[in-house]
Structures are given as C-alpha cells and as structure tokens.
Amino acid sequence: MAHIGVLALQGDYEKHARSLERAGAQVSEVRTVAELNAVDGLVIPGGESTTMLKLLDRESLFEPLREFGATKPIFGTCAGAILLATKVENPEQVSLGLVDIGVRRNAYGRQLDSRVVSIDADGFGALEAVFIRAPIIRTVGPGVTVLARYNDDPVLVEQGLHLVATFHPELSADDRVHAYFVKKVTG
Ligand code: GLN
Numbered sequence: 001m002a003h004i005g006v007l008a009l010q011g012d013y014e015k016h017a018r019s020l021e022r023a024g025a026q027v028s029e030v031r032t033v034a035e036l037n038a039v040d041g042l043v044i045p046g047g048e049s050t051t052m053l054k055l056l057d058r059e060s061l062f063e064p065l066r067e068f069g070a071t072k073p074i075f076g077t078c079a080g081a082i083l084l085a086t087k088v089e090n091p092e093q094v095s096l097g098l099v100d101i102g103v104r105r106n107a108y109g110r111q112l113d114s115r116v117v118s119i120d121a122d123g124f125g126a127l128e129a130v131f132i133r134a135p136i137i138r139t140v141g142p143g144v145t146v147l148a149r150y151n152d153d154p155v156l157v158e159q160g161l162h163l164v165a166t167f168h169p170e171l172s173a174d175d176r177v178h179a180y181f182v183k184k185v186t187g
Contacts, residue, residue, distance in 0.1 A: 004020050005036060011047020017029070019175050022175045024182055025178075025185070032059065036061065041075070043076075046132065049082040065096060073162060077166075077170070078134055082135050084096055086141070099162050101137050106134075108131065128174060129155060130167055145159070
C-alpha cells in the first residue's frame with residue numbers, strides 16, 4: 001500500500017488525507033524532516049503559499065522537500081502548485097522549482113475569488129474543479145504535460161513524478177485525481 005504524506009503546516013490538509021485514504025493510500029501528516037523521510041509521496045495542499053514558505057523555513061523543511069522531490073512524487077494543489085513552480089509572480093517569491101511552470105498568484109481577480117466549474121481532463125473526462133484564489137499557470141516548459149485547461153489556461157499538469165492542480169480536488173466528492181496520484185506513487 002502506498003504511504004503518502006500530507007504536508008500539514010497550514011491549509012486544508014485534512015481533506016486531502018481523507019481523499020487519499022478513500023483512494024486506497026495509507027496517510028500520514030508531515031511536519032518534520034523525519035516524517036517526510038518516512039513517506040513515498042507527498043501532497044502539498046492549498047492554503048497561503050507565503051505563510052507556508054515561512055513555516056517551511058522555520059521547520060528547516062525547504063531543502064529536504066526539494067531533495068525529496070528529486071526522487072519521490074509530489075502533488076501540489078493551489079498554494080502547493082505555487083510552491084512547486086519554477087517561477088512565481090504577483091509578487092515574486094521563492095519556490096521549490098520542481099515543476100517547470102511559471103505561475104501568477106491570485107490571478108483570477110477579486111470578484112471571482114472562488115468558483116466551481118466543470119473541466120474536461122485527459123484520461124478523466126469531466127471533472128469538477130473548485131478554484132479558490134487560484135494561481136494561473138502562465139508558462140509551461142517542454143517537459144510538462146497539460147492534462148486539463150480552464151479558459152485556455154492549464155489547470156492540471158504533470159511533469160515526471162509530479163502532479164499539479166490549481167484547483168482543489170479534495171473539495172469535490174470525486175477521488176479520481178487523488179487515485180491518479182496514488183498510482184504515480186505506487187509506480
Ligand atoms: N492565494 C493563495 C496563494 O497565493 C493560494 C490559494 C489556495 O491555495 N486556495 O498562496
């Protein structure tokens with residue numbers, strides 16, 4: 001059984017844990033380097049990326065996360081997508097640089113802070129996508145596969161081991177995206 005961690009410093013990590021369990025994984029909350037090194041894959045949840053960066057720094061988890069991502073799968077959603085990107089704007093901030101995408105934070109604007117839409121994803125068909133102060137993926141490198149778009153912008157992408165969603169699959173009653181990540185972890 002895949003043992004998957006959920007980064008539990010801030011944000012909606014509990015819902016991810018439930019979705020992963022329903023998708024057949026054993027799940028642990030990760031707050032320390034030792035807990036990180038005990039899992040085979042990791043979910044970085046939505047929340048507030050600037051706050052998460054501060055907490056990663058405080059727990060000395062930033063470099064260990066980067067090293068973890070060199071050999072093990074990470075699934076980043078929303079703020080987690082921002083942390084995985086190679087380039088972040090609005091404003092610029094540091095990131096792990098594990099997925100070759102450039103993102104713009106809070107890019108859908110104030111009046112459209114959150115919304116639920118239907119997207120069509122490669123290999124999934126129709127998927128509900130819940131966006132909450134989401135970033136927009138502005139650029140994708142040559143090694144990145146776009147699995148779904150919304151308004152022409154990529155919203156579900158993967159590169160090698162890693163998966164990125166700018167929406168919140170843990171908020172939909174559908175565990176297929178989590179099941180897809182569990183499969184990436186089990187190989
Ligand atoms: N707006 C948040 C950020 O920029 C992300 C929002 C989310 O994770 N739901 O970090």
